Amino acid sequence: MAPEARIKVFLKNSATALCAAIVVLSSFSLGAEAARRHHRSHHHHLPALPAAAPRALPYPQLPLPFEISGAQYLPLPWSDVKGWSDDDHLAAYKTFRTSCKSINAQTDASDPKALAGSLNEPCRAARSLELTDDAKAKTFFEENFAPLRISRLGEPDGFVTGYYEPVLEGSRTQTDVYNVPVYRRPSNLFVRGYKQDSVSLPNKGPVYRKIGRRKLVPYYDRGEIEDGKIAGRGLELAWLKDPTDLLFAQIQGSARIKFEDGTTLRLNYDSYNGYPYTAVGRILIERGIIPKEEMSMQKIREWMAQNPDGAKELRRANRAYIFFREVNLSDKDEAVGAQGIPLTAGRSIAVDKSLHVYGTPFFIEGELPIESERARTPFHRLMIAQDTGSAIIGPARADLYFGAGADAGRVSGRLRHPMHFVMLVPRGIDPTVRAAKLPVPDPRPSEKIAKLFPQTDPAKDQGKDQGKPAAPAAVVAQDKSETVAVASPVPLPVPRPAIDPVPEPKRAVKNRSHRQQ
Numbered sequence: 001m002a003p004e005a006r007i008k009v010f011l012k013n014s015a016t017a018l019c020a021a022i023v024v025l026s027s028f029s030l031g032a033e034a035a036r037r038h039h040r041s042h043h044h045h046l047p048a049l050p051a052a053a054p055r056a057l058p059y060p061q062l063p064l065p066f067e068i069s070g071a072q073y074l075p076l077p078w079s080d081v082k083g084w085s086d087d088d089h090l091a092a093y094k095t096f097r098t099s100c101k102s103i104n105a106q107t108d109a110s111d112p113k114a115l116a117g118s119l120n121e122p123c124r125a126a127r128s129l130e131l132t133d134d135a136k137a138k139t140f141f142e143e144n145f146a147p148l149r150i151s152r153l154g155e156p157d158g159f160v161t162g163y164y165e166p167v168l169e170g171s172r173t174q175t176d177v178y179n180v181p182v183y184r185r186p187s188n189l190f191v192r193g194y195k196q197d198s199v200s201l202p203n204k205g206p207v208y209r210k211i212g213r214r215k216l217v218p219y220y221d222r223g224e225i226e227d228g229k230i231a232g233r234g235l236e237l238a239w240l241k242d243p244t245d246l247l248f249a250q251i252q253g254s255a256r257i258k259f260e261d262g263t264t265l266r267l268n269y270d271s272y273n274g275y276p277y278t279a280v281g282r283i284l285i286e287r288g289i290i291p292k293e294e295m296s297m298q299k300i301r302e303w304m305a306q307n308p309d310g311a312k313e314l315r316r317a318n319r320a321y322i323f324f325r326e327v328n329l330s331d332k333d334e335a336v337g338a339q340g341i342p343l344t345a346g347r348s349i350a351v352d353k354s355l356h357v358y359g360t361p362f363f364i365e366g367e368l369p370i371e372s373e374r375a376r377t378p379f380h381r382l383m384i385a386q387d388t389g390s391a392i393i394g395p396a397r398a399d400l401y402f403g404a405g406a407d408a409g410r411v412s413g414r415l416r417h418p419m420h421f422v423m424l425v426p427r428g429i430d431p432t433v434r435a436a437k438l439p440v441p442d443p444r445p446s447e448k449i450a451k452l453f454p455q456t457d458p459a460k461d462q463g464k465d466q467g468k469p470a471a472p473a474a475v476v477a478q479d480k481s482e483t484v485a486v487a488s489p490v491p492l493p494v495p496r497p498a499i500d501p502v503p504e505p506k507r508a509v510k511n512r513s514h515r516q517q
Contacts (some may be wrong), residue, residue, distance in 0.1 A: 008246035011357065017219075017324025024053065028145050028186035028319055031243065031408065033092075037513075039067075047068065051272060052324060058175075060487055060489065063345045065068040065184075068150070068355050068395050069355065069395075070153050070394070071152065071153060071355070071396070071422070072150070072151055072152075072153050073148045073149060073151075074148070074149040075146065075147070075148055076147045076148065076149050077147075078142055078147060080147075081147050081363060082365050082380065082421055084117050084147075084364045085138075086249060086380055087363075087380055087382055088182045088368065088381075089135075089137040089138040089140075089141060089382065090134045090137040091347060092133065092137070092141070092347060092361065092382035092383070093131055093137035093140060093141070093346075093375050094344075095384045095386075096126065096359070096361060096384050098124050098341050098344065099339060099341065099358060099359035099384055100101075100119075100122075100127065100359065101341065101361050102191060102339050102340055102341055102358070102359070103123045103358075104123050104127065106122070107393055108386075114145070114362055115356070115426070115429070117427070118425075118428040118429045119359050119360070119426060121143040121426060121427075122426055123429055124342070125139070127513040131386065141361065141382070141424060143311065143427075144422070144427060145341050145361065145424035145425060145427065146425050147363070147422045148422065148423045148424070148425050149312070150396050150421050150422070150423045151395070152394050152396055153398075155396075157418040157419060157420055157421075158364075158365075158394075158395075158397070158419055158420070158470070159396065159397055159398075159416075159417070159418055160364065160397075160416075160417055160418075160419045161398075161399050161400070161401070161415050162399065162401075162402055162411060162412025162414075162417055163251060163253070163400070163401055163412050164402045164403060164404060164405070164408035164411075165248050165254045165256075165334070165401045165403065165405075165408070166248055166252055166254075166404075166409060167256045167402035167404055167406070168240055168249065168255055168256070168257050168406050169240075169241060170182070170210055170239055170257035170258065170265070171260070172238060172239070172260060172265075173239065174236070174239050176211075177241060178240060179239060180237075180238045180239060180240040180242065180243050180246050181231065181235075181467065182236065182237045182238045182239070182240060182246060182255075182257070182324060182404065183225070183230065183235045183236060183324070184235050184237050184268065184323055184324060184325060184326075185201075185235075185270045185271045185325065186233070186235055188209055188211075189210075189219060189271060189273070189323075190207070190209070190210040191206075191207055191208070191211065191271075192206070194210075196210070199343045201273075203269075203353075203388065203389070204336060204390060206218070206272055206274050206276070207219045207271075207272065207274025208274070210424070211221075215287075219273040220273060220321075221273065221275055221316075221321065222273075222315065222316055222320065222321045223316040223319070224260070226243070226315070226316070228229060230359055235327060237267065237324060238257045238259075238265055238267075243311075244301060244304045244311060244315075247280075247315055247318075249322075249324075250319045250321070250322035253268070253269040253310070253335075253389060254266075254268050254335040254336075255267045256331070258403060260303060264331075265326060266326065266327045266328070266329040266446060267324040268323055268324065268325055268327045268335065268336055269320075269324065269338075270322075270323050271323045272321060272322050272323065272390060273319075273320065273321040273323075274418075275286070275320045275321070276320060276390070277318065277390045277391045278317055278318040278320065279318075279391070280300060280315070281295050281297075281300055281315050282295075283317055284300065284314070285331060286513055290303065295371070295416065296413045296414040297412075297413030297414075298382070298410060320390065324329065324463055328340075335404070336402075337350070337388075338353065338358070338386070338388045339358040339359070339385030339386045339387065343386055343387060343401045344384075344386075344401070345383075345401060345403030346402065346403070347381070347383055347384060347401075347409070348383065348384060348386045348387060348401040349364075349383040349385055349387070349399060349400055349401065350387035350388050350392050350398065350401070351387075351397070351398055351399075352388065352393050352394055352395070353387060353388040355395050356385055357385070359384065359385065359386070360384070360385045360423065361382055361383070361385075361423075361424040362381070362382070362383050362385060362398065362421060362422070362424070363381070363383075363421075363422040363423075363424065364379065364381060364383055364400075364419050364420070364421035364422075365380040365381075365400065365419065366379055366380075366417065367379060367417070367421045368415060368417055369415070369421075373414055379419070383397075383398065385398075387399070387401065396421040399420070400412065400415065
């Protein structure tokens with residue numbers, strides 16, 4: 001065949017092969033795309049595989065019956081509650097029943113604490129029990145509650161102070177003598193989450209002054225209010241002689257103001273300006289003005305009377321300011337606590353409301369200077385939580401209420417003492433019930449097994465035992481009544497020694513000749 005003819009045949013065959021290859025590749029691409037679409041349509045919406053079940057823990061995660069933040073507590077038998085049998089349980093029972101009136105009247109479960117609901121059961125039992133015998137009152141508490149030693153985490157004891165209701169001289173109008181105003185809550189005081197006319201506002205957290213409809217700024221502090229920032233707005237409930245009288249009434253949270261015409265105005269805490277409370281007594285201690293062991297409200301009052309300029313500066317160091325509301329009480333009635341019921345002198349306490357529930361009994365035991373400043377009077381008394389205060393913070397922190405008047409003020413003013421706290425928990429959430437459900441851990445090996453197989457560290461014992469004879473395989477016990485075979489110490493595994501690899505010598509490569517094929 002001529003060269004031209006062979007070239008034409010070659011080109012014709014090449015074109016045919018190229019076309020066939022294009023058709024094959026196109027078919028493959030279309031098939032792959034169809035397969036992908038088929039996979040997406042059939043497998044994209046498959047249900048997710050179920051998650052693997054969590055691995056079982058050695059101890060079940062049982063829910064806590066109740067939990068108090070930052071606290072440590074220990075269940076006790078009644079026999080270990082020191083001074084429990086010496087108390088006047090009937091007086092405590094009457095105070096507890098007063099709290100139950102408020103607890104039984106509650107219809108909502110707004111308080112998430114476990115104690116809030118569990119107190120209903122002992123209160124229902126107390127509703128029909130008009131006890132007049134101390135022994136029966138003691139039995140009531142023992143049958144309906146379980147004692148629980150409580151304190152702040154890492155601390156052995158709690159801490160108590162005292163408070164009272166001051167009785168002050170005042171006037172309904174401003175005069176040259178009575179020129180210190182006692183203010184009600186201002187209308188422009190605002191707390192987030194509450195209406196401005198709410199009956200109860202929190203005693204913690206920020207408080208704002210509302211300007212217009214939207215603008216909020218921190219409320220005035222004590223110095224600004226004393227300088228007249230809210231004066232002349234009709235907020236004055238009464239007028240006092242001395243700003244120190246107002247300061248102590250604000251610290252106590254209530255006051256009785258006696259007017260010249262013989263009438264009395266009863267005032268209770270209503271709200272505050274949002275600044276944290278600063279104890280003026282602590283400032284005087286830190287400055288070395290009054291020794292810590294001599295500190296009392298009477299000492300503070302005496303120093304302020306002798307140093308009016310220093311008293312003004314000291315008051316303003318406590319930027320917190322309390323606003324009052326008028327309450328309809330006679331002189332025979334005690335002050336009303338935050339629970340909304342009259343307090344009982346010597347039985348009511350103020351607690352941290354963020355941790356505790358009103359109506360909870362606390363047995364407080366220790367020694368307090370009740371009879372005099374230097375006295376160590378034994379104090380073992382069942383108290384009922386019925387009040388709160390911005391300075392009362394912590395799981396084992398209480399303010400003991402001592403009543404109204406100067407005598408109560410002298411006693412409460414010298415209380416700053418550590419005490420033992422035992423909280424009475426309703427049987428419905430007894431923590432020992434949860435403890436009974438926990439499995440017992442595996443027992444430890446017996447002493448005989450530990451002697452038979454002592455664990456030693458060969459790395460530490462190697463240097464000690466050089467040159468010493470080997471220990472016998474068995475010895476006879478010192479006690480003649482029993483012979484115990486003791487095996488040789490079982491050595492711990494020796495770690496594998498680190499061996500550096502030895503490089504092998506390289507072999508010479510011989511050149512090979514290749515013949516052309």
